[in-house]
Amino acid sequence: MSRNMKKLLVIFMTAISIMASLVGCGSSSSSGSVSGSGMKIFCSFPDIDDSFRAALAAGLETAASSTGVTMDIEMCGSEIDAQVKAIEEAANSGEYDAIICRLIDSSTALQMEVAAGDLPIIFLNNEPDEDYLEADKYVYVGSYEQDAGTYQAQYLWEALGSPSSLDIIILEGEQGHSGAIGRTNAVKYFFRDNDVDANIVFMDYANWSDSEAYEKLEVFKMTNQNFDCIFCNNDTMALGAVQWLNDNGYSTSDKLVAGVDATSDGCQSIQNGGMYMTVLQDADNQALQSVNAAIVLGKGNSISELEGATDDLMYIWVEYVPVDSSNVSSYL
Numbered sequence: 001m002s003r004n005m006k007k008l009l010v011i012f013m014t015a016i017s018i019m020a021s022l023v024g025c026g027s028s029s030s031s032g033s034v035s036g037s038g039m040k041i042f043c044s045f046p047d048i049d050d051s052f053r054a055a056l057a058a059g060l061e062t063a064a065s066s067t068g069v070t071m072d073i074e075m076c077g078s079e080i081d082a083q084v085k086a087i088e089e090a091a092n093s094g095e096y097d098a099i100i101c102r103l104i105d106s107s108t109a110l111q112m113e114v115a116a117g118d119l120p121i122i123f124l125n126n127e128p129d130e131d132y133l134e135a136d137k138y139v140y141v142g143s144y145e146q147d148a149g150t151y152q153a154q155y156l157w158e159a160l161g162s163p164s165s166l167d168i169i170i171l172e173g174e175q176g177h178s179g180a181i182g183r184t185n186a187v188k189y190f191f192r193d194n195d196v197d198a199n200i201v202f203m204d205y206a207n208w209s210d211s212e213a214y215e216k217l218e219v220f221k222m223t224n225q226n227f228d229c230i231f232c233n234n235d236t237m238a239l240g241a242v243q244w245l246n247d248n249g250y251s252t253s254d255k256l257v258a259g260v261d262a263t264s265d266g267c268q269s270i271q272n273g274g275m276y277m278t279v280l281q282d283a284d285n286q287a288l289q290s291v292n293a294a295i296v297l298g299k300g301n302s303i304s305e306l307e308g309a310t311d312d313l314m315y316i317w318v319e320y321v322p323v324d325s326s327n328v329s330s331y332l
Contacts, residue, residue, distance in 0.1 A: 052261045055284070091190050099294070105151065122203035128140065153231070236266075262279065
């Protein structure tokens with residue numbers, strides 16, 4: 001299959017995913033776009049297997065259109081070797097000005113940089129170690145993952161009366177994803193820093209999936225342990241947790257559930273009294289800023305001109321926003 005055919009397939013799949021899930025109840029593109037007329041960008045992206053990735057892929061297409069760049073998006077599944085090969089072939093073709101890469105595994109950034117040759121890379125939504133970033137050459141665009149976990153911990157703790165001890169469940173995304181690592185660690189650090197004895201009675205990967213979240217909680221049920229709340233690294237897992245609570249006779253007003261992403265389904269669940277809260281991750285702005293960065297770096301300029309760029313010129317941050325019953329109507 002040619003790259004153009006793959007691109008068309010991606011657009012079609014993304015459109016289907018977006019219409020099916022009605023993603024992005026809170027997305028808003030507040031950042032301005034820059035002109036990329038005449039430029040060409042290659043984007044390596046994992047398969048679309050959750051609602052946020054669908055929103056992110058759709059955002060990339062929209063950003064490419066608004067900036068005037070030509071973008072080829074190639075799906076690489078879950079195989080790291082396939083991602084390396086795709087980037088290497090794109091670099092060797094001489095067709096592209098820059099590369100946007102949503103890493104399968106955040107520890108593989110160096111492999112992608114070697115494959116890209118002299119082309120700049122914008123790593124999107126899965127943060128590599130800082131050691132593999134370089135000012136105005138290898139940059140990261142995303143939201144500061146620790147903020148999401150901190151918001152989750154603060155909101156659930158306060159809603160439960162700010163107790164001195166808690167029994168908590170944590171359902172993580174996929175192993176090796178910076179979001180799973182950062183959000184999970186931030187929950188732990190919040191309780192440590194606030195002198196709360198947070199006893200983690202169960203923690204496991206549920207790979208962003210509602211069905212896997214449900215299955216993992218069925219395993220937890222066999223331990224007969226108490227729990228006060230469930231922290232999930234994304235909304236889809238949180239919805240699986242809410243379903244499990246309902247099916248097992250728990251009240252979601254007593255056993256609180258937090259998610260991340262503020263998908264339409266997640267926001268609707270909050271409004272219906274299911275999930276307690278979520279944290280908006282702005283897919284549209286992450287996508288737009290990654291395309292903006294690809295344009296300015298592809299032209300040999302600096303990301304310093306872009307909103308959210310850090311002084312070291314290695315990061316562009318898009319802010320998280322906590323969402324609960326008090327403001328969820330604004331995101332529906």
